[in-house]
Amino acid sequence: MARIITTTDKKPKPRPDIVDGHTLSMYVNNKPGVLMRICQIFARRAYNIDSLVVSQGRDPRFSRLTLGISGDPAGLTQIILQCDKLIDVIHCFEHTPEDAVVRELALIKIKAVSAERRTEILQIVEHFGGKTVDFGESSIIIRIEGASDKVDASIRLLNNYDIVETVRTGKVVMARGEQVT
Numbered sequence: 001m002a003r004i005i006t007t008t009d010k011k012p013k014p015r016p017d018i019v020d021g022h023t024l025s026m027y028v029n030n031k032p033g034v035l036m037r038i039c040q041i042f043a044r045r046a047y048n049i050d051s052l053v054v055s056q057g058r059d060p061r062f063s064r065l066t067l068g069i070s071g072d073p074a075g076l077t078q079i080i081l082q083c084d085k086l087i088d089v090i091h092c093f094e095h096t097p098e099d100a101v102v103r104e105l106a107l108i109k110i111k112a113v114s115a116e117r118r119t120e121i122l123q124i125v126e127h128f129g130g131k132t133v134d135f136g137e138s139s140i141i142i143r144i145e146g147a148s149d150k151v152d153a154s155i156r157l158l159n160n161y162d163i164v165e166t167v168r169t170g171k172v173v174m175a176r177g178e179q180v181t
Helices: 033-046 073-085 113-125 148-158
Strands: 017-029 050-055 060-070 089-095 100-111 131-135 139-146 162-166 172-175
Touching: 017 073, 017 100, 017 172, 033 050, 033 060, 033 073, 033 131, 060 073, 073 089, 073 100, 089 172, 113 131, 113 139, 113 148, 139 148, 148 162
Parallel strands: none
Antiparallel strands: 017 060, 017 089, 050 060, 100 139, 100 162, 100 172, 131 139
C-alpha cells in the first residue's frame, strides 16, 4: 500500500524575507462576508493564512477569528491597521507567546497491526501527553494538543510509523492576564 504524504511531511525551507509564526486574533461581527473581506486584505499584501479558526463568541452577534500567518514582515503592521478599519472588525491584535496562550490540536490516525508497534506508538503518545481516542484492530487514532512546536515534534516522531491521516485544528489563542484577546 502506498504511503500517504501529508503537508507536515515536506515543509518548505524557511525564507529570510518571510515572517513566519505570527498569530492574530480578531473579534468581528458574526455576519456573512466578513471573513472574505478579511482574507482579501491578506491576499493583497501577499500574506499566507497558515491556519484559521473561527467560532461564535459568547455573544452570538460576534465571532472570534484566530489566524496563523506568514509573509513579508514589513507589511504586518499595515495589515493589522487595515483589518481594524473594516466596519465589521471590533478589534485585531497580534499575539506573541509571551503575552498569550497559543494551542493547537491534532488527530493522527496510525496503522498499527503488531503489538510491538502499538507499544512504541503509545510510548510516544504518552511522552507528548497525548491521548488515544480510538483503538481498533488495525489502527489507532491519537490526540496531541499543545503549542504548535509540540504538535510538529510529535508528528515528526510518528512519521516513523504508518500515518494514515492527520487533521489539525490550527492555532487558538487567549491573551494572558487582563488583556483582551
